[in-house]
Structures are given as C-alpha cells and as structure tokens.
Amino acid sequence: MNTASKPDVVILSSVHSALDVRIFYKQARSLADAGYKVTLIARHDKNEIKDKVNIIGLSMPKNRFQRMIAQTFRAFRLALNQNAVVYHFHDPELIPIGLILKFLGKKVIYDVHEDYQASIYTKDWLPSLIRTTVSNLFDWLEKKSSQKFNYIITATDHISKRFGNIKNIVLHNYPIIENGNNEFGCQKSKGEYTIIYAGGLARIRGIREIAESIGHINDRLHVKLKLLGKFSDRDFETQIRSLAEFDKIELSYVPYTEVFSHLLSAHVGLAMFHPVPNHIDSMPNKLFEYMSAGLPIIASDFPLWKQIVEGNKCGITVDPMNPKAIAEAIEYLLERPELMNEMGENGRKAVLEKYSWQKESEKLIKIYSDILNVK
Template identity: 45%
Template sequence: MGKRICHITTVHSANDTRIFIKECQSLSQSGYEVFLIAPETSMPLSDVSVNINFIPKEHSRFLRLARGQWHALKEALKLKASLYHFHDPELILMGLILKLMGKKVVYDVHEDLPRQILTKGWLPLWSRKIVASIAEFIEWVGTKFFDGVIVVTPLIQKRFPSYKTILVQNFPLLGELASIETKNYANRHPYFAYIGGITTIRGISEMIKAIEHIESTHVKLILGGKFSPESLYEQVKSLKGWKKVQYEGFVSRGKVVQILEEARAGLVLFHPVPNHISAQPNKLFEYMSASIPVIASDFPLWRQIIEGAQCGLLVNPLCPQEIAEAMEWILNHPNEAEKMGENGLKAVQNTYNWEKEKEKLLAFYKKLLGEGA
C-alpha cells in the first residue's frame, strides 16, 4: 500500500465527480491509500478502494462554517496522512492549522471565489465587493503557507503563485458518458437536456421559456439536478413552459447516461456573471463526451472551445427566443446536429479528457511527496 492521502470537503457530496470519481479514484488506482472526509449521505458509493470517513452534515451555512471544519480537522488528524488535500475555501483555516502541525497541505480551487461572491444573492449587494476582497486576501495568505495549489481554469491559475500551482482541468472521463448502445440520432425524441445545479443564474427560467416557444407538443426539457434554493422549484413550476419539462431530481451517473443518450442537445446557458464568463463548466465537456451538440452561452472562452471543435451553437443566454431558435435549428437539421455531436466527442478524445489531466495530478503528487519521476 502506498502513502496515505486524505481528501477533505464539507461542501461537496461524497460522490462528487471531481473529488471522488476523478481525483480520489485515480490516486487509489495509482497505488495510494486514499481517504475522503465528507458530509454524511444516503447515496450509495460503489468504489470500495476509496475509504470514506463521514462527518455530520450541517443544514445551514452558518453551522457548516462554525462546526464543519472542526469535525473535519478531528477526523483528518486521526488518519496521520502523508498529504492533506482540501476542496473548499471555508477550510482554509483548517488547512493552516494542519500546516502549523507540520503536515503537507494542498488547496484545490474549484471556483474563482472572489468573482463567485459577487453573485451571491444571500449577501447584501453593498457588501459583496467587500466580502470578495476579504476572501481574495484570505486565499492569498493561505496559499503562501500551503505546499501546493490545484486550480481548474487558466484564469484562476493566474491568481496564485506559479511555482506551487498546477492546472488540473475538470474534463470528463473517456468513455464514461458514451452510451453502450448509441441510438440513431435522427430517431431520437425531440428532447433537450440540462444536468447540474439548477439556479437562476444558470438559466433555468430562460430554458423553460425557450421550450415554451417551440410549437411541437412532443418537445421536452429534461432536467437532472437539485434546485437552489429549493423555493426556486415552486417559482419555475408556475411558468407556462413547465408542462414541457420532465424533472428527474438529482440523478446518478448511470441515469445521466440514459438521459443524454435520448437527448438531441445539451444546454449550458449560464448568465454572464463574472464567475461564469471565465468558467469551464464540466457539463459542457460531458455533453461533448456523450456525442451530442451543445447549446451554450456566447462567452469568449466558450466560443473558443465550441467553435474550435465545431460542436454546437452559441446564444445569448438571457434571450429565450434566441435559445428557442437554436433548439429548432437542432431539430430541423439532424444530420448537421449529429455531426456536431461527433465533433465534440473527437475533441474530448483528443484534448478535453480526464486521462490527460490525471497525469498532471499524479506528477504533482510525486513532486510534493518526494517520490521522484
């Protein structure tokens, strides 16, 4: 058994795609003894090679901030790991305590935190810039002490010291979302899919209004994910287009495959807020991996990816009519749409895949742990 590694999250679920399925399983397969500290969950976890240590799931943001990291720290110290790898900015204090105790610590930055704070509806508008500046300072101080920083996008990478920062992008696993029995594209139902967190700024209202514009009674929007806040669910149910929505709730990885093998296209219609414009959403690449075209927000970075691969259509995410026109184009041009899906899959196979990113992660670990090449 190789060196013991401990991943820690108080925000993400234990079966989080990046943390559990990609990073923890890749490290375990490479010979490390991997532990994951995460909030309690009732969801089944199939991979027994990763040891899960559950901590109490706090049901409010305040309690998670106040108690979550202390539960995590207590569990982490029991493990006596060679390296601690945490995934949430609210665990920076815990990371600093681990460093003071002589531990090796890595901070995995999933989001551009200061830009993300600017969009937080639970913060008063006047306070957001102040809180964002404080958060950026705390991250800057923390990374002065941590042994390494892992980031998900090139833009976030620029915010951290280059000598200790590595870019490990959130690309899909090769083949994971390719259907075993690929259905003839032209014979698919007129379904469009959105998988992921369902929020106002990820375009849920615009998706539903767009589907309402399409005259076909058979067209459907299939949603897989959780509403945040939960009250948003009741709000969007009142929209006329909801009658064309099939809401699946939170979906397993297997169910994601089933949804995408039925879909004509995948939707990524994030609003143009600072954290989104520079993001590389995992779902964009997962739709490509599933060999379906994407209908996506027309952001410069996304345009570069989608036009470069010729794998989808770009729209104004705030304009339901424009989104509906893109949907109708997909339905009316099945041969061209199928070709877009094939192009997306090729781009994933050649460039945008986890297997390439995994090698960077493993090399970074070897360097930090003094294991050589």
C-alpha cells in the same frame, strides 16, 4: 517507492458531496488506482469503502453557520484522526484548517474549483454594500495563505492566473472516458426531441430561461425538456413548476454513473449559465460531458465557451438571458439533423483527442510524486 509504501492521503470537503464528480470520480479514484490509501471526508449518508476509497460521511448541515463552523470543526477532527501524510482540501472555508495542518508538518494541497473572489459578488446573503470589501479581503487572505501550502490546484487557467507565482497547476474538469461511455448503445426516441440540461438547477444557471424557451418552439417539432438535477432553492423550484411550459418539462435526478445514458438518449445539450463573474471564465463539466456523449451543444456566448464550442464546431452559442434566442437555436439544430450529427461527432472527437480526464489524472499523480519526492 513501490505502490505498497505510498503514504496515506486525506481529501477534505465540508461543502461538496462525497460523490462529487471532480473530488471522488476523478481525483480520489485516480489516487487510489495509483496505490495511495485514500480517505475522503465529505457529505455522505454513511461510512463506506467505494472503489478503494474510504469514505467518512459528514451529515448535511442545517444552515450556512453550522456548515462553516460546526461542520468544519468536525471535518478537521476526523482528518486529524487519520494522521495522514497528505491533506488535500477543496473549500475556501477550510483554509484555516489547511494552515493548521501545514503547521503540524503535513503536506497540504488546496484545490480551487471556482474564482471565489469573483463569486462573492453574487452571494445574495451578503449585503451588496460590503461585497467589494469582502471580496478584496478574501482575495488577500486566500493568496497569503496559499503561499504556505505545498501546491495549489485550480480548475481553470483563469483561476490559475490569480495565484501568480504561487506554485499551482490546472487540472481541467474534462470527462472520464471509460468502457461504459466509449460506444453509443442507446437509441434516441423518434417522433419527439429531447433537449437536456444536466447539473444543479439554480437560477444563475439559466434554468428559468431554458424552461421558458420551450414555449417559443414550434409545436410541430414535439420538443421535451429534461432537467436532470436537483433544485437548491425551493422557492425557485416552485416558480419553475408554475410556468406554463412545465407540461413539456421532465424533472429527474440520477446518480453520476447513470447520467451518461440519459445524455445518449437526448438530442441537444444545453448550458445557459448567466453572465456573472464566476461563470464567464469557467469550464463546466457539462460542456465536455455533452461532447463526450456526441451531443450538439447550445451554450452561453461567453468568449471562452465560444472558443470551446464553436472552435470545435460542436455547437452554437447564444445570449443566455434570451429565451427566444435559445428557442431559435434549438429549432435551428433540430431542423438540420445532418448538422446535428456532424456537431456531435466533432465534439466526441475533440474529447477523445484533447479533453479527457486521462491526461489530467497523470498530472495529479505527478503533483503527489513531486511533493512526496516519489520517483
């Protein structure tokens, strides 16, 4: 089958932004570059064609109920209007839609970003007494439904194992290596150190512990913390802004395409996720993005993260719940510039050799070829 005859694909998400890194920058663009006509239905402020991907925007829901009911129904209606051959969805709440599409004769792919069954235990809006029951029920429903789909894509090996013999493959969240991030063209400031965290600013991602750690660092080092992301909880944002350490914190948000330049101007990258079930076996984008930028890393001391960070000699791991331990790790690195450079180079080398999106992209295209019998 030639490029011109490749079928239409619809990518669906009622939860994520249309410009989500995994969904748009990695998967949708890779499929479009391979010749598929890709339509992406997800949260966006307008309809537009970007990088050969047709984006149909969903409005931001006012509450969880509207997202899970009204938004899901609208996404389904828009998806049906496309009459595509392949439907690739990214949220567990879209499982019923996936089943209907499969019943209608469509090829359906379920992309699993997280261990949702485990994440239910951290949902504050669910009464704690019923979380185990809800988790077990969801686990059964997800696995039973997934048997009907053409393929399951997971973000980590841990999630993949949950699906057992159900046809699935892991597409890791490795960084995209393009011309824009092959060279180090940005100078780091002298006389002041920038410690950076890039990503969602949430309590369980260790933002408070990171912020409080700055207060434990010796003033002679002149450390500034840059938090590059958005708060999802206004009350939590207020708490962070009220901290005594806030005068040493810079809050900023930039599009994904500009994140790398901020990483290049920093000295150390932080990833201090709390040890909740859904984090311990995760492989967050930021670890590999820090490595791609040549940043030494300080990360949570989960076994898998320790294997990646310390195994590649590109950083150190500490207890993410201990601000003083985080501060000591920061001081340890800043006082050893040669070690920082060595760790940064090790991380960059590891990304170029084994943690880049290029090979994952090839696996994605093969999945589509397999379910469509394309040679």
